[in-house]
Amino acid sequence: MRVLVVDDQPLNCILLKTMLEQQKYEVAIANNGAQALDILRQESIDIVLLDVIMPVMDGFETAPKIKELAGDVYLPVIFITTLEDHNSFEKCLAVGGDDFIHKPFDKVILSAKIRAHARTRRLSQEANQQKKQLEYHYNQIEREHEIVEHIFSNALDQSSQYQQYCDYHLSPASMFNGDMFLMAKSPMGGFYCLLGDFTGHGLAAAVGALPASRIFYAMVSKGMAVNDIAYELNQVLSSLLPSNMFCAAAIVELSESGKSLSVWLGGLPDLYLIDEKGEVIKTLESQHMALGILDNDEFERNTIHLEVDAGKRLVMATDGIIETENSKGEMLAEERFKQVLKSTSHISTEQIVSYTQRFSEHSAQQDDLSIAIINCLPSKVISKAPIEYSSLPFELKVDIDQTNIISADPVLELVDVLSRIKGISEHRSNIFLLLSEAYNNAVDHGVLGLDSNIKNKEEGFLEFYQLRANALSNLQQALIVIHVQYCPSEHSLSFSIRDSGKGFRPNIKCDRDLKQEHGRGLSLLHEIAQQISFNNEGNEVTIVYSLL
Amino acid sequence: MSLSKNASADGKTLTIQIRGKFDFNLVQSFRQAYADIDPETEKVVVDLRETDYMDSSALGMLLNMKKTLAETIDTIQIANCRPQLKKILQISRFDKKFDID
Numbered sequence: 150m151r152v153l154v155v156d157d158q159p160l161n162c163i164l165l166k167t168m169l170e171q172q173k174y175e176v177a178i179a180n181n182g183a184q185a186l187d188i189l190r191q192e193s194i195d196i197v198l199l200d201v202i203m204p205v206m207d208g209f210e211t212a213p214k215i216k217e218l219a220g221d222v223y224l225p226v227i228f229i230t231t232l233e234d235h236n237s238f239e240k241c242l243a244v245g246g247d248d249f250i251h252k253p254f255d256k257v258i259l260s261a262k263i264r265a266h267a268r269t270r271r272l273s274q275e276a277n278q279q280k281k282q283l284e285y286h287y288n289q290i291e292r293e294h295e296i297v298e299h300i301f302s303n304a305l306d307q308s309s310q311y312q313q314y315c316d317y318h319l320s321p322a323s324m325f326n327g328d329m330f331l332m333a334k335s336p337m338g339g340f341y342c343l344l345g346d347f348t349g350h351g352l353a354a355a356v357g358a359l360p361a362s363r364i365f366y367a368m369v370s371k372g373m374a375v376n377d378i379a380y381e382l383n384q385v386l387s388s389l390l391p392s393n394m395f396c397a398a399a400i401v402e403l404s405e406s407g408k409s410l411s412v413w414l415g416g417l418p419d420l421y422l423i424d425e426k427g428e429v430i431k432t433l434e435s436q437h438m439a440l441g442i443l444d445n446d447e448f449e450r451n452t453i454h455l456e457v458d459a460g461k462r463l464v465m466a467t468d469g470i471i472e473t474e475n476s477k478g479e480m481l482a483e484e485r486f487k488q489v490l491k492s493t494s495h496i497s498t499e500q501i502v503s504y505t506q507r508f509s510e511h512s513a514q515q516d517d518l519s520i521a522i523i524n525c526l527p528s529k530v531i532s533k534a535p536i537e538y539s540s541l542p543f544e545l546k547v548d549i550d551q552t553n554i555i556s557a558d559p560v561l562e563l564v565d566v567l568s569r570i571k572g573i574s575e576h577r578s579n580i581f582l583l584l585s586e587a588y589n590n591a592v593d594h595g596v597l598g599l600d601s602n603i604k605n606k607e608e609g610f611l612e613f614y615q616l617r618a619n620a621l622s623n624l625q626q627a628l629i630v631i632h633v634q635y636c637p638s639e640h641s642l643s644f645s646i647r648d649s650g651k652g653f654r655p656n657i658k659c660d661r662d663l664k665q666e667h668g669r670g671l672s673l674l675h676e677i678a679q680q681i682s683f684n685n686e687g688n689e690v691t692i693v694y695s696l697l
Numbered sequence: 698m699s700l701s702k703n704a705s706a707d708g709k710t711l712t713i714q715i716r717g718k719f720d721f722n723l724v725q726s727f728r729q730a731y732a733d734i735d736p737e738t739e740k741v742v743v744d745l746r747e748t749d750y751m752d753s754s755a756l757g758m759l760l761n762m763k764k765t766l767a768e769t770i771d772t773i774q775i776a777n778c779r780p781q782l783k784k785i786l787q788i789s790r791f792d793k794k795f796d797i798d
Binding site for chain 1: 740744749751753758779782785798
């Protein structure tokens with residue numbers, strides 16, 4: 150503690166200095182107000198004892214200037230007066246004085262006053278320190294929120310491309326939404342969406358949305374089933390989230406045709422399938438625990454399957470809607486919600502939310518509030534960019550001997566190799582079919598000499614493959630040669646498959662009998678290939694496939 | 698290449714999902730997937746979302762299933778086919794016998 154004594158009379162100064170130093174205070178001396186201000190600007194002072202009448206600058210003029218210099222922290226100014234000088238007391242207080250000490254000085258009173266003001270000064274310093282820290286943290290959080298908000302809005306950004314499928318409304322209770330709604334389309338044309346509700350609301354609840362959204366988008370882009378997506382999300386969330394936090398969710402897939410819905414439902418309120426009038430046709434109840442609770446081996450994958458058509462809509466909402474309370478403390482609840490759904494035909498989420506707000510009598514929203522309605526429509530055809538093909542002619546020959554016939558999977562390997570050629574990958578299913586049919590014919594009928602007619606018998610299908618397995622295990626000497634040619638100028642791939650068997654003539658009927666359990670292979674080949682020809686011996690087939 | 702099966706929550710739908718390659722290598726496990734079917738089941742879905750390849754033996758296996766289940770199951774749906782596989786099914790007129798979605 151450092152005390153500044155401001156007095157023009159040396160005797161007073163010495164007296165006060167001695168008394169204060171005895172009590173272990175440090176003391177600085179100034180002879181007038183101007184000097185005092187100089188000292189205050191340069192040194193740290195905790196208490197000022199200020200005389201009233203001084204040359205250059207008197208106490209009344211100095212006091213407000215001291216207070217100004219002190220700023221937010223309390224700097225006690227104690228006037229040195231005589232007891233008789235009653236009239237000036239009021240003025241001392243008016244200019245910012247905090248207390249008086251009277252001449253002649255009483256040691257005990259001086260000590261008590263100094264101690265009391267020193268304590269107040271310390272408290273004020275502490276408060277100021279805390280205020281500064283608070284301000285710092287507040288600014289810090291503001292800045293961090295801005296950054297996080299930016300990331301969230303980018304990660305969860307919902308473009309308007311799914312408007313035809315889905316009408317949704319999200320209104321978070323605070324800056325960050327503990328609810329999330331994600332939409333995406335699979336390569337097969339299926340429309341997926343996920344409505345999730347994390348425990349609580351605000352930033353803590355929202356953090357889980359980032360990893361969840363990444364997983365959802367990645368898995369939809371691979372066209373995974375809803376229960377596989379749920380499994381993956383559960384796994385990641387249970388390892389990331391603290392044990393008291395989880396995510397109630399509905400994951401929905403609408404097939405490309407718009408005719409079937411698959412739903413994995415864990416911990417959310419009931420979903421409703423409604424007709425054009427808004428009448429509930431089916432209520433889907435939650436089947437599972439929310440995501441992020443169960444271990445992998447406890448996780449249940451059961452899904453709900455529904456047949457739907459274009460007029461039907463699936464309504465999903467987080468508990469924010471049904472748990473909205475009015476001033477009487479009544480919840481909106483399921484029954485009112487269902488009434489709202491049929492209050493107008495083709496109700497919008499906007500209308501539902503505004504009903505909810507009216508019900509709550511516009512009191513402050515208590516929880517995140519999210520609702521989505523999916524229209525069961527067939528997928529629009531996505532126009533594909535033209536495929537680019539490699540311009541390099543390519544040739545490949547594979548000799549497959551008995552060892553590889555028995556143990557390898559040459560067709561799949563070949564398709565994998567060919568898929569590396571630019572543009573060919575798009576055709577890999579067809580190429581697999583062509584090669585698989587030709588190769589299996591060469592093995593089954595060429596090398597092994599099996600008869601397809603077995604397949605026509607009851608249980609013949611299985612018998613055929615058992616015979617095949619037996620014959621394969623006894624195979625001694627055999628060779629199948631596959632020759633592939635890619636011709637960029639013709640946009641074609643040609644395959645020839647020759648086997649070491651004694652040759653067979655496939656019996657191709659023009660009217661392909663599809664009821665038969667076999668023979669389908671060759672007719673399929675004819676549909677998918679551009680051209681098929683056999684050599685005279687019947688042990689080599691040549692297939693030309695057009696990439697156009 | 699693998700096969701998994703799943704009953705729906707209400708037990709009325711059996712989903713058989715095939716990953717990778719659908720051909721005669723699956724002949725046993727495919728048969729097994731519907732051999733002990735729950736009598737409650739009304740519908741079977743063959744989900745091909747992760748099937749890259751199929752050949753005529755797969756078609757044979759599907760027809761076999763159709764024949765075996767004709768008495769008990771109303772609908773067999775082949776779901777989520779990639780475009781090329783869908784075309785194979787259409788060429789084979791499977792859309793007449795199966796519900797292709």
